Structure formats: C-alpha cells, structure tokens
Amino acid sequence: MATTIRASSVRPAFGVRGIRRHMGQILLHMLLVAGCLATLLPFLWMFLGSFKSSSEIIRIPPSFFPENPTLVNYQTIFNDPLVSIGRYYLNSIIVAVSVVVLTLFTSSLAGFIFAKYRFFGQNVVFSFILATMMIPFQVLMIPSYLILAKLGLIDSLWGLIVPAAVDAFGIFMMKQFIEGIPTELMDAGRIDGATEWGIYFRVILPQLGPALATLGILTFMFRWNNYLWPLVVITSNERRTLPIMLTWYSGMQYQSYDLTMAASVLVVVPVLIVYAAFQRWIVQGFALSGFK
C-alpha cells in the first residue's frame, strides 16, 4: 500500500484548485474543532460550576464563568463528617485493582489451556463460556444477588470482587491472542525441562504484554465506573464506591448544584487524568474489543 502513488500526492498545492483544497481542509478542521467544543462543553460547565458559590449558582441569568471563583464547595465536601472522600477512593481502587489482577490471571490461564491444549469437552465448555457473555447482566443480577446473600457477601467489597473474578470476555480475548503464539516456543520450554506452570509463567505471560495491558485497562475502567451492581450490593456508607457516593451525595444536596458539581469533579477528574496518560492504550483497547 505504501508504494502505490496516492492520487492525493499529485493534487495541486497552489492555484485555484489548490486554494479550494486548502479551504476544504480548513473547513474540515473547523467542523471538527466545533465538534470538540460541543463535546467538551458539559465538562467545562461542570468544572466551572464547582467553583461558584451557592448564591452565584442560583442566579438568573446564570453566569458561565464564575465571577468570584471559590474553593468553598470543595472545603465543604472535605470537611463533611459524613463524607470521607478518601474512603470512597480507597473502595473504588480496591475493587478495581483486585478485579483487574484476578481477571488477568484467570483469563490468561484459561485462555492458555483453551488455546494450546486439547481435552475432553473443550468445545462445549468454551461455547458455554461464550454464551454467558451474550446474556445481559440485568437478567443475571437478581440470582447473583441472591447467591451473594446466601454467602453473606452483601454490603461488602468482596461482593463486588468475587462475581467478577472470572470474565468470559477476558478468556475469549486471551484465547484469541494466545493462539497466535507459536507452539514451538512451548515445546522448546518443555525440552528445557520446564513444568507446564513454568511454561505459563516464563513463555506465555511475557508474550502477552499488550493484550494484558489492554484487557487490564478495559477492566479497570469498567469496574471503576460500574454503577448498577454496586448500587444493588452496597448499602452502608463506608463501603460505597465513587459512583454510588456521587448519587447519594447529590441526592443529599438536592438542588445544591454547586456542591454537586464539586463532588462530580472529584469523581470524574481522576479518571480523566488516567485517560490522558493512557489514552492511546484505552482508545485502542476499546476499538479492538469492538472488533473481536
């Protein structure tokens, strides 16, 4: 593809046709920038709103930029005895990280045996795992809740971690990826006297870097932002994850949008920072997961 002469390379840069092409490009960019502004507007609105005092935010007509930007909303949140922000961050981090570690481990292991070994009933089991992926979560959430209740895991972070430890999508993705690893590497390892576990740790895992990173990031984002299941499982204040806390807090401060916006900023911005850092991976991961 790189060696074909692109039609665009013989397009004129100057003259009437050239100017039209440049105009076209400029228009294109303007459209895209306008779209970016439309996309960023709600974020900006939320961010600016968090710095407005309670009297300013209810003013009619509302101001866009805060006239007397103030940190009082953030102070209120941090000083609120009912709201221990650090605790909620910790909960979200614990759940997200635990699920990521467990999922990466179980998915790569299970993907490994499905990809590189033959055993009885293999296809049936794998098809079953695929099928569970297709069933919407809302169908399974009621019995999952009842099972957790029987196990006494309601209202605990374990209740968020345990059901998520094995991920059908992760197994599927890892199997696809591992199938591409040459079996000769495994045989070489066996000749060198490695056990199967050794092969897993020393031959397969190192090859899985990008796939693990992608799956890890996707899982992390999903678990961090997850709302419905924590809403069902968590009932006490100390164990709330960030999205649940945000709903609860905004309900408490009903119609006090200055406080609500500040709380939203506290919950949304860390994710945005992570996103900005790993943006390439994240977007690629979502696109890839879409394709497969």
Add this chain to the structure above:
Amino acid sequence: MGARASKRGRRRGGLAAGQRRFVLGVSIPTIIYSGGLSLLSIVWAFALMFFEYSPGRSGGPILGLGGNNPFVGLAHFRNMIEGVTLESRLFRTSLGNTLIFAFAVLPLNLLITLPLAALIESVDERFKSMFRAIYFLPVVTTSVGVALMWGHLYHPQQGLLNAAIRGLGGSPVYWLNDPRLKFLGVSVAMWSVIVAYLWQDYGYNMVIFVAALQGIPQDLKEAATIDGANAWQVFSRVTVPLLRPTLLFVCVMTMLSSFQVFDVVQVMTNDGNPANQTRVLVLDIYLNAFRYQRMGWAAAAAFVLLLAVVIVTVVQMRVLRTEWEY
C-alpha cells in the same frame, strides 16, 4: 480422560501426565467457578419468573422457591400482556419507552458517528489522534457524572440551555420535568435523556468506524476516482459497502447497549420521572427487584428483556448480512 484420549493426545503431543494435571488443575476451578456461578444464576433466573418471590420470605427447600414464595406459572406473563394492575401498566410503559429509546438512538448515533469518523479519517495524522482522544472522552466518564452534568445543563433556572434560550428572548423549557411537553410524539424528557446518552456514547462507535475506515485499501478508492466517481460516490458506492461487517457489529452493539440503559436515566430523571415517561426496562426491573422486593415479577421482566435483545440481534444479523469479502 480415558485411555483412548490420552493415547491420541500423546501422539499429537497433547496430554501427557504432567500436562493433564495442569489442564485439570486450571480448567476445573475455572469451570466450577464461572460455569457453576453462571449456570446456577441462569437456572435460578429462569425458575424465578414462574414464582412470586420475595427474598425476605422463607420459601421452600430448593432455592427458596415454593412455600411462602408460591408457584404461579405463567401468571406474570399473562399479567404483562393483559393485566391492569399498576405493575403491569408500568411494565408496558417501560417496554415501550425502551423501544422508543433504542430505535431513536441507533439512527441518530450512526448519523453522528459515521460522517464524523469519515471527517477524522481524512485529516492529518498529527491531529487525528488528538481529535479521537477528545471525542472519546465522554465514553470513559462515569455515567453518574454525565447524568449530573447534563442534569445541571438542563436545569430550568440554573442551566446553560435555558440561559441561552432566555438570551435569545424565549422562555425557559422544562427539559426534564414537564410531562406535557412532546416532540414528534415522544416526551421531551425522553429526548433530553437521549441527547445525554448519545453524547456519552458516540465516541465508542466513532473510534470503531475510524479504525474500520483505515482498513479500507486506498487502491479501491483511487480506482473509483479514476473511473470518474466524485467524493460522495466513492463514499457511498465503495466505502460504505466495505464497512458492512463493521456496520453490522456497531448496530448490534449499539442496540444492545441502549436496551440495557440504566445509569444515566436513573440518576438524571430520579427513577423515570416525569410521570414515568423515561422509565426504561432495566429501571423497571431494578425497582421491582430491589425496591419493591418482587423478584419473581422482576425476573419475568428480565426475561422479556432477554427475548427482546435476542430478537433484535437476530433480525439485524439477517438484514445486514455480509455477502462478500473483498
């Protein structure tokens, strides 16, 4: 694993003794865990819909069914179709709202994402990833945050939208609170939620389309240009047909997600207000199961959700079937 299996295995270099132990050691816990959990959940979900079940009550011996949680057979489904009780009317409303939501979101989403992806695809490399990153930002944002942002944007007194309207001389619109407002037959509150949902979600499809567009060989487009096609014809006769597999995938996934919408709706409209105009199916299931503790009924509603999803997916796969590869 019988003797025949291991002999076959060893011939193909498959399952020697140590390997068998490894495979069993991994597969059995995995199968028990995910298979057991999933299988149990599926069976229980399927059974629940034939009972009147509340978790507080003591039921029969198997999974708490029976006893104080009586078997009611198809009564739930009969109630859904022809009943006049409050919950059945709410169910039908929810189902209708969900269908409206899903069938409104799909065309609007495609209308935004496909041209946008084409635009992004045709800019310089340097800007492409920057635009992609910005447009994708709402996708990674927590739904609750999205709901609160947009809830404030829509606010009758404090919101930006009404401020703009007031600035242009109009009177403020109650985007999320007035049950009487309708646009094209659908309540304005529903449209407001749809807009917020689209805003959060479109980046996902756009990124997929951009990746797909990059996979279309330049040669084909150039051949068409040389044969005299203008840009629009190249797009509609060459590009779009080649996008068919991706289109199918995007349509199926978008429909799936919009049938399962919950977070944004629940937070933005306070459980389906005004007057249940934004009450969607998952919201109905959630409220019935966990607020009113009527899990048998909720399980039946969830089954309808499953049916709807399966039907819609199958129909799409038949309509958008890929017939040829290039």
